[in-house]
Amino acid sequence: MPRLSYLKALNRALGDELARDPSVVVLGEDIRVAASNLTAGLLKKYGPERIIDTPLAEQGFTNFATGAALAGLRPVIEFQIPSLLFLVFEQIANQAHKFSLMTGGQARVPVTYVVTGSGSRSGWAGQHSDHPYGLLAHVGVKTLVPATPADAYGLLLSAVRDDDPVVLFAPAGALGVRADVDPTELAAVPIGVGTLRRPGDDVTVVAVGHLVHDALAVAEELADQVSVEVFDPRTLYPFDIDGLLASVGRTGRLVVVDDSNRSCGIGAEIIASVVERVALAAPPRRVTRPDGAVLPFAAALDRAVQPGREQLTAAIQLVMKG
Amino acid sequence: MTSTAAGVDAGPLYRTVRLIRRFEERAIDLVRAGEIVGGIHPYLGQEAIAAGVCAALRPDDLITSTHRGHGHVLAKGADPARMLAELCGRATGLNGGRGGSMHAADFSVGIFGANAIVGAAGSILTGAVWAKRRLGGDQVGATFFGDGAVNEGMLLEGFSLAALWSVPVVFVCENNGYATTMPVAQAVAGTITGRAEAFGIPAVVVDGQDPEAVRDATREAVDAARAGGGPRLLECRTYRFDAHHTFEHDVRLDYRDAAEVAQGRSRDPVEIQGARLDPAQRAAIDAEVEAVLAEAVEFALASPTPDPADALAYLYASGLRPRPGSA
Ligand SMILES: Cc1ncc(C[n+]2csc(CCOP(=O)(O)OP(=O)(O)O)c2C)c(N)n1
Numbered sequence A: 001m002p003r004l005s006y007l008k009a010l011n012r013a014l015g016d017e018l019a020r021d022p023s024v025v026v027l028g029e030d031i032r033v034a035a036s037n038l039t040a041g042l043l044k045k046y047g048p049e050r051i052i053d054t055p056l057a058e059q060g061f062t063n064f065a066t067g068a069a070l071a072g073l074r075p076v077i078e079f080q081i082p083s084l085l086f087l088v089f090e091q092i093a094n095q096a097h098k099f100s101l102m103t104g105g106q107a108r109v110p111v112t113y114v115v116t117g118s119g120s121r122s123g124w125a126g127q128h129s130d131h132p133y134g135l136l137a138h139v140g141v142k143t144l145v146p147a148t149p150a151d152a153y154g155l156l157l158s159a160v161r162d163d164d165p166v167v168l169f170a171p172a173g174a175l176g177v178r179a180d181v182d183p184t185e186l187a188a189v190p191i192g193v194g195t196l197r198r199p200g201d202d203v204t205v206v207a208v209g210h211l212v213h214d215a216l217a218v219a220e221e222l223a224d225q226v227s228v229e230v231f232d233p234r235t236l237y238p239f240d241i242d243g244l245l246a247s248v249g250r251t252g253r254l255v256v257v258d259d260s261n262r263s264c265g266i267g268a269e270i271i272a273s274v275v276e277r278v279a280l281a282a283p284p285r286r287v288t289r290p291d292g293a294v295l296p297f298a299a300a301l302d303r304a305v306q307p308g309r310e311q312l313t314a315a316i317q318l319v320m321k322g
Numbered sequence B: 001m002t003s004t005a006a007g008v009d010a011g012p013l014y015r016t017v018r019l020i021r022r023f024e025e026r027a028i029d030l031v032r033a034g035e036i037v038g039g040i041h042p043y044l045g046q047e048a049i050a051a052g053v054c055a056a057l058r059p060d061d062l063i064t065s066t067h068r069g070h071g072h073v074l075a076k077g078a079d080p081a082r083m084l085a086e087l088c089g090r091a092t093g094l095n096g097g098r099g100g101s102m103h104a105a106d107f108s109v110g111i112f113g114a115n116a117i118v119g120a121a122g123s124i125l126t127g128a129v130w131a132k133r134r135l136g137g138d139q140v141g142a143t144f145f146g147d148g149a150v151n152e153g154m155l156l157e158g159f160s161l162a163a164l165w166s167v168p169v170v171f172v173c174e175n176n177g178y179a180t181t182m183p184v185a186q187a188v189a190g191t192i193t194g195r196a197e198a199f200g201i202p203a204v205v206v207d208g209q210d211p212e213a214v215r216d217a218t219r220e221a222v223d224a225a226r227a228g229g230g231p232r233l234l235e236c237r238t239y240r241f242d243a244h245h246t247f248e249h250d251v252r253l254d255y256r257d258a259a260e261v262a263q264g265r266s267r268d269p270v271e272i273q274g275a276r277l278d279p280a281q282r283a284a285i286d287a288e289v290e291a292v293l294a295e296a297v298e299f300a301l302a303s304p305t306p307d308p309a310d311a312l313a314y315l316y317a318s319g320l321r322p323r324p325g326s327a
């Protein structure tokens, strides 16, 4: 079976949607030359009318895309840096997201925002390394964090076809992931449906984005001590709480590993959503970045702030004792 | 233009400014009566701008509006009764009672929404007009904003995109001298027209109290834009006759003295346009407007309020239902 990389999967999804639907246009910085590779080959195929390089005016072109969506197009925006979402938070959370309700259903805003390389990129330091998916989920913007090439393809497809604004985080830690994929089996992945990556009996680990792969590795390492089930939500908002409850209902134990800040983070939300519905056999645990973390530059410091396999292993062991 | 032609032309513009004037006065009464909750930003004094700009637009052309937006919405052709119902939070309102004074929209007549974030709508309208053209239309757009908005980076980014991509947008600045209480001279470094010219956008200053002057300037801008000339800016000099917001009727803010207000109010767009009509024609229009508004008030107040069970209906165009806040 051919190997497909995560980044190539995103690129293929974008190309397939451009081919299928003439109302899809892509806006972003340096996308004609495909600086991030997300748009590789697309300029040649679809031309500068649909692969549109913007000036550095994120607030302007994010609102511009909202207007274009209101008038009938399906824009896709690529943001080069995850923290640009802070710059355009107004334009996404307070404009694009609010049009449908505020107009009493007259308007829809089908825009997809793709962050190619979210979270730490090793050595890019404080202002390039955030993972603000919890903020988008909090305000109710559909928030997708695929972990595998097939999901990257399928979720980007669904995002572009969705009638609401959708943010897709492609974690830097997942861009290089490759998998054997039968191209004929690539298909849209529904928004709001998680998946079990590994069955287990003793504890459910919810892992977000690239951390799915770490969770699977830890589960293998611990296989002779504890049977770990790994749940990949794939979508943080809407969240597949029923899927997760089915898993936790069996295992009775819960650990969440998520590469974002702890306070008011998505990990807290996931745990709260479970414990208000089921009684656990042990207190649940989160493995996250520290409160209010700013990623320091030096490699060892950067790693020290991100959740890793060691902390996840410790959390699983704690939950098994409790 | 012959005087008859001017007279014929003067009627519709007069009707629009008069409709807006009386609509706003009625709305203020309804604020006082507690029927409009949250108050409004009255458009009193600025009617010539909405009326003149929209008179130069086609029904399928697009606009975006502001927090002070009732005039734009009425002039572009929304039903006054459904507009008033929206202000009163009724199910029959333009937005089903989901938007209110600052978010009124009617996409069926090209009103892509009033926007409460100062400076936000310019780039939204630019994108919408660009998309309409891409989809084969020949629409133009007009986006209204105040003198305060010209200090917002996001609006200036909209100027930039419209100019770079030659989008046929008329940027309509309503310079009423103040952003709430902040005088324009203390807030705008350089000039408003200079903002546009810096992006290569032709800009003119217009007498914003004269509906015909605004209409004529807009026609020129629209014709040039529709013919492929890219965006234009009109700085319409005007004066806000009443409060920034109706809360000012209760809380007096000390920022403009009585003499200045009297001077500002001396050039009333309703009178300026009304003087162009013969008295009988004017009286007939006044009577017709009163009848329309009496019906609008009756319609709004008789309309049902929306069902709280549907408070978050329309949150997602895709139909996603959010989790409830309890249980
Ligand atoms: C971005 C933003 N900042 C502040 C406000 C609060 N605010 C609402 S209206 C207003 C003044 C706007 O002045 P201007 O643009 O001149 O319009 P005018 O009220 O005079 O019509 C302010 C500060 C806002 N709504 N949006």
Ligand SMILES: [Mg+2]
Binding pocket: B146, B147, B148, B174, B175, B176, B177, B178, B179, B180
């Ligand atoms: Mg002002």
